[in-house]
Amino acid sequence: MPKVLIVDDEESICWGVARVCEKLGHPTRSASSAEAGLREAASWRPDLIVLDVRLPGVDGITAIESFRALLGPVPIVIVTAFGDMATAVRAVQSDAFDYLLKPFGVQDIQAIIERALKRAPRSIEPPPSAGSDLIGASTVMQSLYKRVALAAASEASVLLQGESGSGKELVARAIHRHSARSKGRFVAVNVAALSPSLAESELFGHVDGAFTGATRTRPGLLAQADGGTLFLDEVADIPLPLQVKLLRALEEGAVVPVGGDEPTPTKFRVVAATHQNLSQCVAAGAFRHDLYYRICAFEVAIPPLRQRVEDIPALAAHFMSLAGRSSVRLSEATLDELRSREWPGNVRELRNAIEHACVLSRSGVIYPEHLPPAQRRLDGPMPATSELAAVAARRADELLDDPASEAVVYERLMAEIERPLFERALARYGNECAPAARALGLHRTTLKRKLDELESST
Known part of the structure; x- marks a missing residue:
């Protein structure tokens, strides 16, 4: 053996x-x-x-x-x-x-x-060394680093899924920097920011006289990415007609500029990103399924800040350094406040909060009153929440109608809801109580006590 x-x-x-x-x-x-x-x-x-x-x-x-x-x-x-x-x-x-x-x-x-023991080991050329703006030592970030490294070691197209402000472009740049294409250009395109009337020209280029104002031939962003990486941010916003042309360019390794007849060869690696659920966009007919499969050979999920609150002190120190205030420190009350916030704007919102606090703090210490007001998540999954509420209401009716549940309806319903919630939280954080409790908004001892109570009730 x-x-x-x-x-x-x-x-x-x-x-x-x-x-x-x-x-x-x-x-x-x-x-x-x-x-x-x-x-x-x-x-x-x-x-x-x-x-x-x-x-x-x-x-x-x-x-x-x-x-x-x-x-x-x-x-x-x-x-x-x-x-x-x-x-x-x-x-x-x-x-x-x-x-x-x-x-x-x-x-x-x-x-x-x-x-x-069944396969031969991989042989991959090591990448050039380079720094990284990705910061954090939490479990979810360590998992992200592994996914980034695996993506960088391949030529597969990558789809980054993450909320706004979670650092999708930083991840895309890290993939490029550690890949075999690192000496080529990293061309970032914010699709949502492209003018609808000029989007085709921006992406594919145009020849002299192609339209009013086109006084000279101009290469598009796809041609500029030749030999490097094309980062398509908010890829779900690409208009359907351009999706067809983009798919053809990816399949053929060439682009035809607006007003032109001759294709321009270009070979690049695609890293796409979106805060939307792209598979749902495909199901709704807003995104082509063939293009989806072409750009989603390897998927990387980027965790929101609320799932890695243990990284907040390191991130805050980094942002204070960028603001030229590396000597400033955060009070314990400020750290507690930062950890307790929902951060709907994720790392981008944290950076803004730290920069705001650095302006107000003149004593060398940032206190909670120096922080801007906390933002609340307004875009939660309302359909799922409504569905959950309906299920809970039906279950409540069943328990209320059950004579055996008299005087224990609340306890039984809470136990049924808490068990899957706790199990999912623990699974997310590798059965570690401390990070799971933080994500749930509970003290670690409270979570352990509740788990013991649920265990004894089975």
């Missing part, structure tokens, strides 16, 4: 992965450092390595080259609890087979082990 070497300085991780391997019938050995792992590898010749990033001495990703020199193309699975953009890119593009975030479940590591 294939042998698995586990290199991690956490005994619990080594023990857990070893149990999974034994269940699959694979013998295992463990090491607590890269140096010890290399000694084991030299004598034991494993068929798969599960390798932590942060190790005493040489870090895991640096050690990959030594493992490769010793063992050849053995699949290596990187695991880490400290993911960021740089780590994700290095892991995905350093010839590692896969990249797994701690804490992970038994099913996650089992599936990767089974895949790794």
Whole structure:
């Protein structure tokens, strides 16, 4: 049977992965450092390595080259609890087979082990090093970094889904910067801002005399993106007639300018973004299904700020630095206020709030009164909310009509609603109570108590 070497300085991780391997019938050995792992590898010749990033001495990703020199193309699975953009890119593009975030479940590591032992490892050219404006160490951001790294390692078209202000263009730029097209141009197009009458000319260009005012031939944005990346922001707003022409350009690798007959060759990678549900736009007939499948080969969901409130202090410090006020600090009351807000405008709204506060604060400390008024979410999913209310009303009637529920209707209804809510929140945050409680607006001890009560009632 294939042998698995586990290199991690956490005994619990080594023990857990070893149990999974034994269940699959694979013998295992463990090491607590890269140096010890290399000694084991030299004598034991494993068929798969599960390798932590942060190790005493040489870090895991640096050690990959030594493992490769010793063992050849053995699949290596990187695991880490400290993911960021740089780590994700290095892991995905350093010839590692896969990249797994701690804490992970038994099913996650089992599936990767089974895949790794069936397939050869990927070989990807490393990208040029570059900085990133993506900031955050939360679980959801670490998952985003991995998706960005995977997208950058391919030539597939990418669709970014995220609310306004969540950082879609930053993610698009990160994909371009870490891709094989990084030396080409990054051409950003805000489709919603294009004039309807000139949108075709802006995208595809025009020849001299094509229309009134066209006094010279001008290449369009698609031609300018040749060899690089075309970022189509708010892609759902492209008019249907232009969707047909865009699809043809993507399929043929050439554009025909307005008023012209000869196609202009252009090859670019498409990264599209929208805050709308593009599949619903397709169902409604507002977006072509063939174009949707052409630009959505790989999808990346960008989390809203309310799902990563633990990143707010780092983001706030970054924005204070950009405002030239890096010496300013936030009071604890201000941090509590920032964490409690809904942030319908997401990171963009947070930046505006910090810049506003920096103007008002003259003492070197930002207090809650320096912040602008909190904005409220006005665009919530009203149909779904109404549907939920209707279901709850029907269930309330059933309980009220049930003699066995007398005097406990409220408790029973709340228990039925709370259980799926808590389960979804915990699943979203890797069964970690603290971030789940923050997202729910509960104290951690309150959430634990409620979970215990629900467990005892089953």
